[in-house]
Amino acid sequence: MLSVRVSPYVVAGVLVVCVGALAQETIQPPVSQPVPVFADINFESVNPEVTDCAPEKVSFELVTGYVYSAPADMLDSQPGTLMLTDCIDMCRNNRSCLSVNYETGLCVLFSSHADMYPGSLTSSQFPVFTLYVQKNCLSDSPPCDRAWSFERVMGFKLGSYSRKNSRVSSRQECEVQCLLETDFPCRSANFNNATGDCDISDMDRHTAVGTGAFQPAENSEFLENNCVDDPVRLCEFQKMEGRILKTVDSVFQEVASLEDCKRLCLTASFRFCPQDEGDAHIVLQEDVSGVCINMVGLVLACSVFLVAQLVIIVAWTAVWHRRRRSKLEEPLSPATTTESLRQLYDSGYPRRI
The missing domain is CATH 3.50.4.10 (Hepatocyte Growth Factor)
Structure with a gap:
């Protein structure tokens, strides 16, 4: 019976080859994602x-x-x-x-x-x-x-x-x-x-x-x-504690004051815009809620109201002066005067001698 002597280096080489083959079978290259049909x-x-x-x-x-x-x-x-x-x-x-x-x-x-x-x-x-x-x-x-x-x-x-x-x-x-x-x-x-x-x-x-x-x-x-024209608005700003906007439409940095922030909001192209103040910058976002007044309509309504009140006061004053003048110019008849004096004396009014 022949005895075969195998070198340790040969055994090591065979092991390396086997491990490499096993790795190629078990580790597959990543599959690329399918490209969309419309690419x-x-x-x-x-x-x-x-x-x-x-x-x-x-x-x-x-x-x-x-x-x-x-x-x-x-x-x-x-x-x-x-x-x-x-x-x-x-x-x-x-x-x-x-x-x-x-x-x-x-x-x-x-x-x-x-x-x-x-x-x-x-x-x-x-x-x-x-x-x-x-x-x-x-x-x-x-x-x-x-x-x-x-x-x-x-x-x-x-x-x-x-x-x-x-x-x-x-x-x-x-x-x-x-x-x-x-x-x-x-x-x-x-x-x-x-x-x-x-x-x-x-x-x-x-x-x-x-x-x-x-x-x-x-x-x-x-x-x-969003193309329709809106009248100039006077908006009421309400401070919301503990809240922040997640996404905004505009960010302005290095804003000097809160009033400047509000002014930017009022002049923005968005019809309503909440604001977030902090670190000298502001953010503006379109919103669907808010309390706004039509400033032009408000001024016009107040002007009409004041003019109407003035006309009423002038008319009432003119009527009152006319009635007063007509009473002063109306002649008193002797019988009426005598009767009025008799009633006055009978009521206990002291007579002048």
């Missing part, structure tokens, strides 16, 4: 109505509290963006940009939007609060000088205040109907995704606050017009 789509050819839109006809829709998910379509990410308007301007100046996600300090641009892919727009998760803005082309509408034309609230409607109703083919067409309205200032519209009904109204969440008209509705989208 290779040329969005400029899919959306020529937006990409070829005239600059003055480009419009934006704001959706508060929602985030758009399309990683393959992300064009750019801009940290340090402190104003929503700056984020919107980036998309406006980028021909390929069709939508943005914005949260305080971060602006993300996309080459697609939520209308292309239903279900891609979801509620933002606490504590992150995101604003989604979509670019539209409202070619038949008058120009609007606001950062966004409409604020869109999905699953809600403003009931009982419809002034006109029409059947349209898209949400954007409903927005155009509102912007073109001339019989009354259109402040909002309800669009039904299932039927295409478009109801426009001269009321919005601000003017109808406290009425309970703003309520959930299936297949409905509430569109609030």
Whole structure:
């Protein structure tokens, strides 16, 4: 019987080879994530109505509290963006940009939007609060000088205040109907995704606050017009202890005083704006609540009231002087005078001798 002597180095080499083979079988390379089907789509050819839109006809829709998910379509990410308007301007100046996600300090641009892919727009998760803005082309509408034309609230409607109703083919067409309205200032519209009904109204969440008209509705989208002109307002600021805004529209640094903060809020393009004070900077955010007075109407009403009071006082004074003058000029008959004196003496009035 032959005896085979195996060197220890050979045994060690065999073990290394076996371990390496085992590692190759057990450790698999990471599987790459599947690329979305729409990654290779040329969005400029899919959306020529937006990409070829005239600059003055480009419009934006704001959706508060929602985030758009399309990683393959992300064009750019801009940290340090402190104003929503700056984020919107980036998309406006980028021909390929069709939508943005914005949260305080971060602006993300996309080459697609939520209308292309239903279900891609979801509620933002606490504590992150995101604003989604979509670019539209409202070619038949008058120009609007606001950062966004409409604020869109999905699953809600403003009931009982419809002034006109029409059947349209898209949400954007409903927005155009509102912007073109001339019989009354259109402040909002309800669009039904299932039927295409478009109801426009001269009321919005601000003017109808406290009425309970703003309520959930299936297949409905509430569109609030941000292009409508509002009168100058005198707002009441209420301090809220222990609260902070999660996401804001604008951040102003090195503000000197609280009064300067309020002044910035009153002159902002948002109709209502809570404020957060601290570390010499302020933040402004659009809101749907607040106590505001129409200052022009208040001054006009006070002026009319004062003029009416003055007219009443002058008229009453003139009537009183006329009656007094007529009584003084009226001659007294002797019989009346004698009778009056007799009554006076009979009552105990002392006679003069």
